[in-house]
Amino acid sequence: MPRRALMDKRPYLLLSLIAAFAFYYLRASEMPELYVIPIKGAACVFLAIYCLVRHSSADARLLAWVMGWCALGDMAIEIDLRIGASLFFLGHCFAIGLYLRHKHAALTGSHSWVCGLLVTVTPLIAWLLTRQTDLSWQAGFYGLALGAMASAAWASDFPRYRVGAGALLFVLSDILIFAGIGPLAGTFAPEYLVWPIYYLGQFMICTGVIQTLRKRDPELRVVK
Secondary structure (H helix, E strand, O other), X not given: OHHHHHHHHOHXXXXXXXXXXXXXXXXXXXXXXXXXXXHHHHHXXXXXXXXXXXXXXXXXXXXXXXXXXXXXXXXXXXXXXXXXXXXXXXXXXXXXXXXXXXXXXXXXXXXXXXXXHHHHHHHHHHHHHOOOOOOHHHHHHHHHHHHHHXXXXXXXXXXXXXXXXXXXXXHHHHHHHHHHHOXXXXXXXXXXXXXXXXXXXXXXXXXXXXXXXXXXXXXXXXXX
């Protein structure tokens, strides 16, 4: 029964992957945005559902909220950059709360440096890349939340080379967005690289956190 239940719940990851690949290819097609945008949002929606069905803890529900806000941000950013960024900002706040609940007992010197650099350098890069536009200060403020999220993920006791690395990929994808607004405007790199880097980061974060929670609290696994 547990094995069958496990098989029943894995399709949510598969559906998420299908939505992510579908959006990547369909956005360049002639399909109306009315249909393409929800497909984009579905990628993180299915990750949120995966969180809820794989573990019944408050942490899993909190991560589902993170993925939910990101799904809304994914869709809104296709219409208005500022609205999308605001929704992602809320997602980062929820993610920071999750990671602080699982703060690592002690950080080595190098890891402390990484955390400090993420908080300070990320907003600076965001501001520098957009300084010639009217979005520079807003980008810098958003970058502060983005860097704090990645720093908290790196400082958490979740697997650093899954959850922490996933958060770093999230940072990289947003830096490419800022570059696309500024010095890389009109080039292919932001258009083709942002989505796969971002989604891979979200996938790593989601699966890394949930699998860790399942190992630590197996009695809270959701089984039919």
